[in-house]
Amino acid sequence: MDKFFQLRENKTNVRTEILAGITTFIAMAYILIVNPITLTAGGATGMDFNAVFVATAVGAGLVTLLMGLLVNYPLALAPGMGLNAYFAAVVLGSGGHITWQVGLAAVFISGIIFIILTLTKIRQILLDAVPESIRNSITVGIGLFITIIGFKTSGIIGVFYIGKDAAKPLSLINSNDWLLQLGNFAQDKAILLTLIGLLITGVLMVTRVQAAILIGIIVTTIIGIPMGVTDLASLSKAHWIPSFSHLAIGQLDFKGAFSTGLLTLIFTFTFVELFDTFGTLTGTAAKAGLLDKPDSRKKIGQAMLVDAGGVSLGALLGTSTITAFVESAAGVAQGGRTGLTSVTTGILFILALFLAPLALIVPAQATAPALIIVGVLMMGAVRHIDWDNMVHAIPAFLTIIMMPLTYSIANGISFGIIFYVVLATASNFAGGKNKVHWMMWVLTVLILIRFIYTDLNV
Template identity: 80%
Template structure:
């Protein structure tokens, strides 16, 4: 173990790595139920719930294990939220013109594009192209994004609509718009459990208790039993043996994809995946201190290749885009520093095929505090932004705030890249000496084209 994963070299040990892997898995386990629910949409897409569940667990397990064995990074992968919703929306809104088999074919094609971009080292060049301040901002933005996920999944943050005509053009937030507020922890037992869990986990972290995040999740889950949030009744009707019938393995309709003219959809999948993956990989790796190592660029390249292969593998298995998960930061926050963390998480995903009822027993209110705490841990990267230089400060600020506010890592990175290119160019005209990598110009043009010609909110 020590020799293969270089544990001592990374100041870690087997116990820490396994605990970190378990923490990451528990934090991500919600995808096992949410992804099938999203892709099947109550039967509206034509996909089978059990088939998607098997594809989710098997795909996440295999690709995450590959990340651990071939890259030695503590990063877990699974079908990405947002992209799965986009996938389902495309199928449902097409009026039968686009089937789920066609959708999977488009995802597979985007994965092949990723593999080509990785092998030609275009994706790796991003490490040199993106300024240090912007990379630090990406880490902070992802931290806030993770925090928002925690608040949202637990009900600690809610939104309600109070009367404005949804068809009317958006002007400014007022008394008749969507508003956000804290959940009611007096009447809502789920919100109360989140607050209790956040307090317990915070105390454990402040006391520097090893495995504090994992302990917090387990204790919160147990407290949720008398509160009625942790549903033990689901165990009585649980199916412990996986059902491998009616799977969607290899059901890709390439001919249908070409006839449907899915270039726009393939481009959107590819574009969003590019920045989501780059942000997640670099943000999580930076938090683990992996980007400071001499072989960082080489290993990031390998990580991107595994991620790219995961996209196509997921499509072959019967699920939407498999990509790096921001929740990996929970394991990193627990001390995970090597691929042993990922291998542990991957094995648990595969075991979830047989232990699904137990894995799904942990409520979202128990994992939400872990995500919020991870946001705290990632905020430290804000020190890496050159706030005194507006050429870096403004793009970094937009990157940070737009990720949580638009609920999109890609949107935050897009704004940061465009504003950096424009501000650095303007400063150079005024006599500055900012270096703008050629790839930043290419990305800025592609980003502007995307915003002009593609409905990003579709």
Template identity: 60%
Template sequence: MENFFQLKKYNTTVGTEIAAGVTTFFTMAYILFVNPLILSGTGMDPQAVFFATCIGAGVVTLLMGLLVNFPIALAPGMGLNAYFAVVAAHRPGALMTWETALGAVFISGIVFIILTVTHIRQLLVIAVPDSLKFAITVGIGLFITIIGFKDGGLMSMQFIGDKATQFTPGSFIDNGSWLPDLGSLHNTGTLLTLIGLLVIGTLMALRVPAAILIGIVITTLIGIPLGVTDLSGLSHWSLPSFNHLAVGKLDLRGVFDVGLVTALFTFTFVELFDTFGTLVGTATKAGLMEGEDGKRRIGRAMLVDAFGVSFGALLGTSTITAYIESGSGIAAGGRTGLTAVTTGVLFIASLLVAPLALVIPAQATAPALIIVGVLMMSAVKHIDWDNIGIALPAFLTIITMPLTYSISNGIAVGFTSFVIINFFLWIARRKEYTKIHWLMIIIVILAVWRYGWML
């Protein structure tokens, strides 16, 4: 271990690295419960998603530790899984089936590998102003929060209009509309969500390690006497049934039926900035980006990250990416791949608790989604609100995502408005002008083409 992970070089020990790996695992283990809940909205079997989450996160995190020697863990990304669920929602009019969505994610992973090897991926991220990157993070946070409100019963849909004709075909358009409203506290599920939100919030305020995971467990236990938590799944304690797994069920042909460009734009565009920003951010926090060695290693880390996207799709889950929660392990002293190896092993071992994970009610995981939204909202402070050429595109990016229930809509609107406004600022030679990278212009052209002609 000393020679392989270079522990002395990074001034750490085996004990410190293992403890850091355990810390990282417990900080991000909530994804084991949340991911099956979110992706089940597409019609996927929660048990199959749980299996894919455990194995996908475990294997890719192991690769990050063994091949790159980075203390960074990876798992299906929050926000990215929500976007997957919306695109492939189990309802009429969905853009694609979940099998096709997995195929699109798989192809986007191949695109990531190509972009990483050719260094275009790095150039694409450089092209986007930092304020817009932060706006994407905030917008996704609000998007996740709405999902948490809906899953937890804090928000309901109320029909406003002519009740006598609201069930007549088309009348909801002509005579009224469905508007969001508060949920009812007379509903025990809604009450449990509020309790869970207060529990997790209090634990985080007290800086309790693994606050989100502990809060989910406590909320689930409180849900037993309230009649919300269903313990019937514990009667058959076993590994997930291989008859229900989604391994290899991705539909590549369906991607071409939907439209290759549409499918790739749908996932690659959203994944690109999320995965790179998180990976570089956590590596920088650990002091691993310094010097030529740091640059070479971040390149290898990006390859592992790109591989994880396609590997997760093969297993049957949405995009696997680096987790910002890795920062908890780094704060605990983790500096080498041994931290990641420890976390990866714990994810694989989590298969043993599959029945326990599947009894977690939506009302116990919904507060976690809201809390994640709070954490992502903090990025808003890094946006330059004094420059309208930045502030307006950033605001449009943030507000469009939750209001249109689409991350890609927010990115397209924000990027397009940024290019147009700053183009005129450049013509007027105003000091507020922000330089427009040529790749931003290409991205906007693709966005206009997609929304103007393809849909």
């Protein structure tokens, strides 16, 4: 193991890597239940809950294993949040015109596009094209994005209506009548459990306890039992042997995809996946210190290829886009530095087919503190941004702030790129010497096309 995964070279060991892999899995385990719920929409999309669950577990497990074995990166992959909601929305909003089989075909095609872009090294050019200030701001933005996920899933913050008509649907409420506020700490035990978990994890971190994040998740889950937040009732009636009936393997409708004119759908999947993966890969790799290595460019290229293949593989198995997960940063924060972390996470996803009830009893309030702490750790990259140079400071700030506020990594990167290109060019006309890579111009055009023609809320 030491030779294959280069453990000594990366200043780590088997125990640390396995603990990091377990931490990443626990932080990501929610996708096993959330993805089937999202894609099936209570049966409205026509997809089978059990089929999507199996596709989620097998797809995440296989692609994450490939990331660990072929790239030796501590990066885990699974069906991405946001894109799965977009997938379901397209199917539901088409009035039966676009079936889930057609949608999966669109996802598969976007994966093939990614493979081509990766093999031609166009995706790798991004490492040279995107300025260092933007890359650092991506790391910080992802940290805030992860933190927002933690706050949102735990109930610490949420959207609260402040108008007179409390019964009015949120979708019909004027934006001036609602705002983000703290949850009800006094009455909501779930929020209280999150705060307890955050304090426990924080104390373990400052006292330098090994596996602090993992221990924090486990202890918080146990504390949640007497509080009534951790639900053990599902264990007694759970099905421990997975059912492989009604699987959606290979049910892609290519003819329907082309005849329906899904160029916008395919473009959206492709565009968002491009930036989400780039942001997650570089952000997580930077946190693990992997971008400073001589072979970092080669490794990033390999990671992108595995990710691209995972998109199409996921579609074949019967789930929406499989992509790199920002929760991988939880394992990196736990000390994960090599592919052994990913291999551990991948194996656990496969085992989750048989141990799903046990994995899913971990409440969101137990994993939320881990995500918040990871956000703290990723904020460190903010010191590498030149805040005195407005050409870099303004795009960096917009990259950082737009990720959590729009709940999208792609939106944050999009704003950063557009503003950098415009500001750097304007500065150069005034005598500045800012480098604007040709790829940045290409990306700007693609971003503008997306802003004009596609849904930005994914």
